[in-house]
Every structure is written in structure tokens, then in C-alpha cells.
Amino acid sequence: MPRPRSPAPSVRVGPNGRILALSVAWFTDGAERRRAARASARCVECARPLPSHRTPYCSRTCQWKFHGHYFWDSARSYVLLRDRYRCQVCGVRHRARELQVDHIVEIARGGAALEYSNLQTVCRSCHAAKTRAFLRTHRSDAGASTSDAGSAAPPPAAGPAESLRATGPAPD
Numbered sequence: 001m002p003r004p005r006s007p008a009p010s011v012r013v014g015p016n017g018r019i020l021a022l023s024v025a026w027f028t029d030g031a032e033r034r035r036a037a038r039a040s041a042r043c044v045e046c047a048r049p050l051p052s053h054r055t056p057y058c059s060r061t062c063q064w065k066f067h068g069h070y071f072w073d074s075a076r077s078y079v080l081l082r083d084r085y086r087c088q089v090c091g092v093r094h095r096a097r098e099l100q101v102d103h104i105v106e107i108a109r110g111g112a113a114l115e116y117s118n119l120q121t122v123c124r125s126c127h128a129a130k131t132r133a134f135l136r137t138h139r140s141d142a143g144a145s146t147s148d149a150g151s152a153a154p155p156p157a158a159g160p161a162e163s164l165r166a167t168g169p170a171p172d
């Protein structure tokens with residue numbers, strides 16, 4: 001069951017105020033959830049029964065999806081897969097490198113960063129059009145509020161401890 005997550009010093013924020021990693025949460029909250037899932041032999045993501053206690057994931061998809069609650073790269077990979085590499089604006093399918101994962105409600109407007117319901121696959125041109133429109137209205141919103149990422153502790157070297165690493169370069 002999801003529990004409320006308060007912003008911790010481990011939160012690594014990238015350009016656009018995007019959350020890139022919740023590293024400490026992965027090793028605390030995330031580790032606890034994986035441990036409990038193994039103990040009860042139920043998938044940590046979808047709660048389906050597992051064949052053994054060795055892994056907390058029933059499938060690679062669930063593994064990605066679970067990592068994505070903590071790491072942007074994994075969230076991105078999962079969203080591309082979920083949307084079947086189809087731009088959710090124009091409906092055209094593209095190669096992965098032509099696609100970007102976009103926040104439906106921009107973070108600057110309070111959209112959730114690592115929340116699947118707020119993420120969608122868009123192609124480059126649709127994304128560029130959306131960003132232009134956003135900047136136009138955002139500038140007139142009277143003074144862009146810049147979030148300061150600098151006050152937090154230095155970003156810990158992050159990475160899922162388990163095997164899977166998401167592919168691809170840093171977003172945007």
C-alpha cells in the first residue's frame with residue numbers, strides 16, 4: 001500500500017525541478033517493502049503471489065515499475081513500455097530515442113514527479129510544442145518560482161542495488 005512520502009534530503013532534483021532519484025527512500029522505505037514482499041511471497045508492486053521468496057518481483061515489468069517510484073530512469077523506461085512507444089498526444093509510434101517522458105501536470109505547477117498517473121510518452125515535436133506553450137503562460141504567471149535544489153545534502157551515488165539498470169541517457 002502506498003504511504004505518503006515526505007521530501008527527504010536524498011531527493012535529487014534535475015533541471016525543470018524534476019525529481020531524478022529518491023535514493024535514501026530506496027534503501028529505507030523501498031528496502032522494507034521489498035523485504036516484506038519476499039517474506040510474504042507477494043510481488044512488491046502488484047501483490048500477485050510469487051513462486052519463491054527469492055525475489056520481490058513477479059516480472060520484469062513490476063521490477064521496472066517499482067524502481068520507477070524511486071528513480072527517474074526506471075520510471076521513464078516503464079512509461080515508454082506502458083504507452084507502447086506511442087506519443088500520447090499525436091498517437092504516432094516512434095523509436096525510443098525519438099520519445100520523451102513528460103509530466104502531464106508540470107512539476108512547476110505542482111505535478112507529481114515520480115507518479116505514473118502524471119507521466120506520459122510524447123514525441124519530440126509534441127513535447128517541444130507543449131513546452132513552448134507552457135513557457136508562454138508560465139512567464140505571464142507573474143514571476144517564475146525557482147526551486148532551490150542546492151540546499152539539500154550532496155546527492156548520494158544512486159543506483160538500484162539490484163540487477164536492473166535502466167538504459168538511456170539522462171532525460172532531456
Ligand SMILES: [Zn+2]
Binds near residue numbers: 043
Ligand atoms: Zn507484480
Ligand SMILES: [Zn+2]
Binds near residue numbers: 125
Ligand atoms: Zn506526438
